[in-house]
Amino acid sequence: MTLAAMELIDVKRSIGNKEIIKGLSFSIYKGEVFGFIGPNGAGKTTTIRMMVGLMKLTDGDIHILGNSIKTNYKKAVREVGAIVENPEMYPFMSGWQNLMHYARMIPGVTKDRINEVINLVGLEKPIHDKVGKYSLGMRQRLGIAQALLHKPSVLILDEPTNGLDPAGIREIRQYIRKLAKEEDVAIIISSHLLSEIEQMCDRIGVIKNGELISIQDVGEQASVDNLTKIQVEVTPLEKAKNLLKEHYDIETIVMDNGLSFQGEKEKIPAIIKTFVENDCSIYQVSVTKGTLEDQFFELIGENTIE
């Protein structure tokens, strides 16, 4: 985990006078799955387009295994496999012909490798059918297959599970984990399906309005997070609310038949004791762990496009 597979160095992009990417800097390492999330219009796709050389950088640089995408494009992009937005293929050609088409563009891709990739994504049966007849899920698989043909060091997948059924999502998820672990590929996944990112990724970068506002470790977030959401079904409500305010300085929200507040898990027994000592009746105490979704909304606030 020392060599950065892809490194973004103060990447900026303006369209006209408007700066849409305002200096992104982060690295993605080999063997890691990096989740890239943000609301619509935050600049996810623009960033991905710059990573693969479809859009030019206004300022900054992107290095892929040390090769600059600006000055050493061919070498840099040789190590990248990607799906950008939808996996669009030639509808009048079969899956096999599509893969052959891309294989011809990169030296060293053998027929064995193509078959291997087809097995990997499970497209053996329909591979000789026309892509025009494929379902979205099948096209998505074919998209992943073409991205893997040349054994890239960096795999960029824009919404990879879009259009897949639950079984397919699970399969792809397992496959992505396997690729990262066994083949030491750095994988970048953009998505707005937060639970999916949470399950698949090691690290998550949150982008908003062209700025990276947070990078966090998924494992870390689950264990270290000590503020939990606590709900107590208690009567009388007003009295309980005041008790919490007086003894623990906690702001609470009054719900249908209880209170909801943020607090440390360790404090719960003390809080219950306080309630009992002050003649409040407790019917239920529940703890919900903060999910990524909560954090996400905390970070980005409302889903606004500025």
Place this chain on the structure above:
Amino acid sequence: MSRMLKLIYNEQLKIYIRKSTWAMYIILGVIIIGLAVMTNSFGELGEQYQGDDWQEVLQQENKELQKEGEEDEFVGSLNASIIEENNYYLDNNIQPTPYGAWQFLRENMLLLSVVSLLTIIIAAGIVANEFRWGTIKLLLIRPISRSGILLSKYISVLLFALFTSIFVFLFSFIIGAVFFGVEGMNPSIVSNEASGYTTISLIPTIFSEYGYSMVNLVMMTTFAFMISTVFRNSALAIGTAIFLMMAGNSIVGFFQDKEWAKYILFANTDLSQYADGRTPWIEGMTLGFSITMLIIYYVVFILLSWLFFTKRDVAGQ
């Protein structure tokens, strides 16, 4: 196989794998057969001159034409040229050549404008369609320069033009041979040239005529390719290119009196205007001038395509 060859192979595959391309060839084939059937039913095949008495037949025909012409002034003027042609045969003691595959091939040169049309359609789509299908993204994220991809596409369009022209050429000859037979290995015919009736050797004439029309084909194809790359819109490219191809001559005709008319592309695409005994369209034009103009237009088309294709971002649709 070198990388460029593989890229060209890819592009050729994408052209020829589609049914619409095969429809183009079928249409061309049907037109050629149709022309042969029509010529066979209504055309002058010259069979009556093939006997030993061909001189008598010609004289007899002249008499009839003369008589017809005296009755009607309009018919007379038409017949005069036929009589003149017949007299040329008689005076020079040349037996008229029967109609055959070579002459059919020469007449089918008109079909090269259909070839232009089809090539324009291919050229207009070859870049714009990748954008329309969204496949341009997966095409450009390979370790190949954009210039390389553009070049492979341009070469593929020219190859399509070449293959289609060869198809018209060969198929016309074959169909001509089936319907009318072959006149021989080096037939000559009497033709009305600028200097009057002369005997010309047919095969070199055919090759030079097909050659001259290639200039227009290449220029219009490159133009459609340029529009396709710059605007990423195949309909626009097809529309403008076909309009200009059809209207080209009228445009020059319209501005003929203007000083700058000779700088219009279409004033220069027909290089046969400098052939023996013919006067150029606009006074003062020379072969060198036209070739220079063609090169300038060509370079501009290519340069625009290249600049737009390599420099512009591939953003969302």
